[in-house]
Amino acid sequence: MTYIQKGSRSFRKTSLAMFAGGFSTFALLYCMQPLMPEFSKDFGISPATASLSLSISTIAMAVTMLFVGILSDQKGRKIIMCCSLVGASAVGLLLTLSSGFLTLLILRMIQGMILAGLPAIAMTYLSEEINPAHLGYAMGLYISGNSIGGMGGRILTSTLTDLANWRTALGILALLSIVSSVLFWQWLPASRNFKRRKVRFSDTIRTLFVPCKDPALLCLYGLGFVFMGSFVTLFNYIGYRLSAPPYLLGSGLIGWIFVVYIMGTVSSTWMGRQSDRYGRYAVMGVAIGILLLGALLTLTGSLWVMIIGIALFTFGFFGGHSIASSWVGLLALEHRAQSSALYLFFYYTGSSISGTLGGIFYASFGWNGVILMITGYMTVALILNVVLKRRGASRNTTGKRPDATRTI
Structure with missing residues (x-):
């Protein structure tokens, strides 16, 4: 090639x-x-x-x-x-x-x-x-x-x-x-190593179901769902809160809050390095904690504390997402492409369902409802992380399962 x-x-x-x-x-x-x-x-x-x-x-x-x-x-x-x-x-x-x-x-x-x-x-x-x-x-x-x-x-x-x-x-x-x-x-550049091939739709459907038989991968798909669901929910409705009294910020100023995305560049690299050093279970727990702390800080009335909270929330999200997505590649010894595609499917489905569900919480309970929903999601994330540890998946740092003969 x-x-x-x-x-x-x-x-x-x-x-x-x-x-x-x-x-x-x-x-x-x-x-x-x-x-x-x-x-x-x-x-x-x-x-x-x-x-x-x-x-x-x-x-x-x-x-x-x-x-x-x-x-x-x-x-x-x-x-x-x-x-x-x-x-x-x-x-x-x-x-x-x-x-x-x-x-x-x-x-x-x-x-x-x-x-x-x-x-x-x-x-x-x-x-x-x-x-x-x-x-x-x-x-x-x-x-x-x-x-x-x-x-x-x-x-x-x-x-x-x-x-x-x-x-x-x-x-x-x-x-x-x-x-x-x-x-x-x-x-x-035009593809030089691409080889045209025919793939049957039925074969694609069948291979997509294979990773779903693995409980460890299902836990990671769940993590992707709740991480992205929490992230989109907060940013969907923070604009409503900041445009209302006592803040009364315009669309332009609210939009600049998204500069905190820069935290994601730092977080994904740093936390990925720490997960290699200390283990994915431990660092995932830290990421969940940081995300939850950031969300809770937005409950304060101070605009500056809210911005700090949003930055921490973003840091925790990108760190957790980077660990979970790379974890999929390590656990999926077969059908890796399908396993990664399913992670993205659950990830974006979490965005779609939770982004709208968060609006119901916001309409019913205000901003406290949004944070209540995110807290519930992070509780689920902690449970999924514990399940991964108990099944031995957290010890996997080489791409080989602790017990390759057993479906985790």
Whole structure:
């Protein structure tokens, strides 16, 4: 096989293309989060209903990601990723013309399905084309594009909404995404190691069920669900709290709170290193504790203490998510691709279900209800972590199970 080598022109172009693609994908996906209070005002809907603008996209993407790999095996990696970016950007432009909230939701569902094309295939493309010795570096650039895109999309739309309105904000973001799509197409080298193959749909369904027979993997899927569910719930409704008395912050200022995403870059790397040193069970427990402490600090009346709490919450989330996602790769000795796909499925399903469920808690009990729900989720996370320890999964740091003959 002919691999792309670090330091080469192809490597730089590939890294830039993946950064641009990741940025565009997650900017489009999460741009709705700071706009939810605006939707409540414009369409006269509750916070829980407004949260569907994000939830319907993430669940559509989660389901589609399980199967889009089949299409890429038949048609090729680059063409599917490019179509995903262009198609999602085009739908982003159509969103600005939404006459009602139902129309917006239908378009967001379509956009979520189309967006699945890049995250479901990007890592496979990099694994096939990049020299394995330099894969970690290339993957890191792609993931950094994801996180910066998620942060940038939120900040951009909230700031532009303050200056104009949410339709203008979404239109400008869509135009920027089209530019990113063109750059992605120009920069990303054509696949050299891809081999076209036919995969039957029935085979894909059957292999997806195999990891679900493993209790340890199910625990990790549960962790992904409650982590992402807690994270999206807090950020879905913090805007409602900060835009109300006594804070009365505008959309632009609320959007800048998402700068705390930078904590995720530090947390995922640092906690991953600590989990290798002290064990995944112990460090996972610390991550859960930090996330819960941060959530509880947002109950205070002080804006600055709330911001510190949100930063701690974000630190704990990214740390826990990074440990859980890497843990899946260590425990899944077979069907690793399917195991990882299922983790992402539960992860984004947690976002969809919990993001809207949190709105019910918010409507019924205010901000205390949101934190009550997150506390319940973290209690479940602690239980799942204990189950993993008792089954011996926490001792696994080499990719080999303590007892390879037994299904954990």
